[in-house]
Amino acid sequence: MSTPTPARERILSAATRRFYAEGVRAVSADRLIADAEVSKVTFYRHFRSKDDLVVAYLERVAAAERAEVERHVAAEAPADVLRWYARFLGETTCSPGFRGCPFINAAAEHADPGHPARVAVDAHRRWLHGQASALVAALGAAEPDALAERLLMLRDGAMVAGYVGQAPDQVADALLAAGEAVVRAAIPSAA
Known part of the structure; x- marks a missing residue:
């Protein structure tokens, strides 16, 4: 670098x-x-090359998100981190200038899974999945990877909802309710 x-x-x-x-x-x-x-x-x-710059851009965005998530993981209980993330996404996805997830956008523009941008997207996606899996494992999930994947799908949907114009409180409330329902279905003791 x-x-x-x-x-x-x-x-x-x-x-x-x-x-x-x-x-x-x-x-x-x-x-x-x-x-x-x-x-x-x-x-x-x-x-x-421009591809090198695209990777640097994605790595910059990833580093900022990682720092924020890791700050909360270090200071809060797993369920509180998940709730914070849902509210954070609701606020972020509905802010002025929001154009969707930079990683999903970059993946959509680069179909080749071997393209450097896709490699950067996949690395961040694995990190997100790992964070979600660790959080739900700490809550007692029997299949934390499967539950983490469901939560990431909700995250992705919330980003689309925010991009197409739902209000921040609607996105945050809907994501929080859906996430809690998915977690409760997988971990009844998390209710």
């Missing part, structure tokens, strides 16, 4: 804004070079 520099940061910040708002494929390297006010040489010194 390149050493952080002001130019690299400007490129990555421009990419983060543009890729999320417009889509990865829709944004050209030339547009990012202009936005970051760098030369092509500087751009390619920091990112060998």
Whole structure:
């Protein structure tokens, strides 16, 4: 990974804004070079290709989410972390400028499972699944991986609901109710 520099940061910040708002494929390297006010040489010194920049963008988004989730995992009981995450998603998915999950969006734009963007998406997805599985295992789930997958499906649906225009409290309340129902069905003692 390149050493952080002001130019690299400007490129990555421009990419983060543009890729999320417009889509990865829709944004050209030339547009990012202009936005970051760098030369092509500087751009390619920091990112060998646009794909490298896409991966750096996804890793940046993943690192921010990981830090926030891990902060809650370290300080709260598993059920409280799951409730927090549902409320957090409700607020996030309905905020101005929300365009869906950056990882789902990137996966939709890159069909090849071997593409570097898909590899980054899959890594974050495995991490999310692992976090959810560990939380529900701590609650007593007999099949934590299967339950984690169901919760991730609810997460994905909440992100779509937020993107298409439901109010934040509706998304958060619906996700929380659905998540609690799924957990209670799998772990009756969690009621």
